[in-house]
Amino acid sequence: MENYALLAFRHAPTPIVVLSYRRIKALNDAFANLFGYAHDELLNQSMQKLFPSVEDFEKIGKEALTGLGLQTNMYYCDERFMRHKTGEIFWATTHGRTLTPDDPFKLAIWHFEKKPQVSSESQLTAREAQIAQYMVNGYTCKEIGKSLGLSPRTIEVHKANLMKKLGARSKGELASKIIVINPMAAAQQNHSSKTTPEKILK
Incomplete structure (x- = not known):
């Protein structure tokens, strides 16, 4: 049966x-x-x-x-x-x-x-993609800055620019618009041994 x-x-x-x-x-x-x-x-x-x-x-x-x-x-x-x-x-x-x-x-x-990736005429830069992944995983600008060696103010500027660039009004909407390309490239560029999101996205 x-x-x-x-x-x-x-x-x-x-x-x-x-x-x-x-x-x-x-x-x-x-x-x-x-x-x-x-x-x-x-x-x-x-x-x-x-x-x-x-x-x-x-x-x-x-x-x-x-x-x-x-x-x-x-x-x-x-x-x-x-x-x-x-x-x-x-x-x-x-x-x-x-x-x-x-x-x-x-x-x-x-x-x-x-979730389907939404194409965009504007590709994210390596830094924007790094910051975007931190954002959608709940990290604050201060935490992102500490991990990437940048000031919180710099992160805030990047955040505002990439949300405007992709026409996103929230972290969730931003994530749905991210285009992930060649995820191992960032790992080759990153000089830190710590496994963090910047080692994932180009």
Whole structure:
């Protein structure tokens, strides 16, 4: 007799993953395909494998844990950068639900959706792309400046310029307009050993 529930999960057209303390315990084909991995390459792996940096993994984890704990319906959603097996960085919308509200990360189900990149006549410069990724991941101008060795005022000027350049009115709108090109180029240009977003975007 067919297990229709398992069949529906495995072959659902939307990427779905089951996590226990942010470690992958089950995933469907669409989720594996989204990130460019074979099913067995991701099973029992930490979700850190799919984030652009350790800092992103930790920061978004804290926000998700807080969000799941605050929601009375045990749902949480956000938008974030994720990393494909090839190194490509892409913007994704995520929706999660915990099945263990007293310990939200103990068992949770997540749905991921890759957001289409919006073409723009104005390409972001390397510095603008670096600052943009920090912004959409919740860093303040002071924190960005400290990481990049620039003054907060300089970051504010870059922020205003790139939002105007892309016609964005918010961080979320800005992220949806970012064009990610050759994600490994910045890593070659960066002289710091610390893994930060500027090592991801060109």
